[in-house]
Amino acid sequence: MTTDLFTGNARELAHRACNGVVVTLHWLEVSDEVVVSYTDERTGEAFSARVPRSEALEAFNHPNAYR
Numbered sequence: 001m002t003t004d005l006f007t008g009n010a011r012e013l014a015h016r017a018c019n020g021v022v023v024t025l026h027w028l029e030v031s032d033e034v035v036v037s038y039t040d041e042r043t044g045e046a047f048s049a050r051v052p053r054s055e056a057l058e059a060f061n062h063p064n065a066y067r
Contacts, residue, residue, distance in 0.1 A: 010035070014060050025060040038063040 013034075014025040020041040027034055036059040039046040049066045051059040059066045 013056070016060075023060060023063050025056060034059070036060055036063045036066055038067075 009029040010026045011029060012024060013027050014023075016023050022037075022039045022041065024037045025034065026037065034051050034053050034056045035048050036051050036056075037046075037048040047067055049059070049063075051066050055066075
């Protein structure tokens with residue numbers, strides 16, 4: 001996960017995990033931004049991306065499209 005995206009308070013909005021893939025949607029209170037985080041525990045692949053608030057649910061459901 002890219003830690004510089006998480007300066008200040010981050011609130012978890014949604015979280016899911018299945019077959020080693022973990023996806024979390026965060027709201028960053030200080031900057032009023034939404035970030036989706038993706039981790040594949042099987043491969044070690046991980047990323048975080050800022051997403052438009054209007055696309056937060058779409059990003060949570062399809063995080064790789066926001067890579």
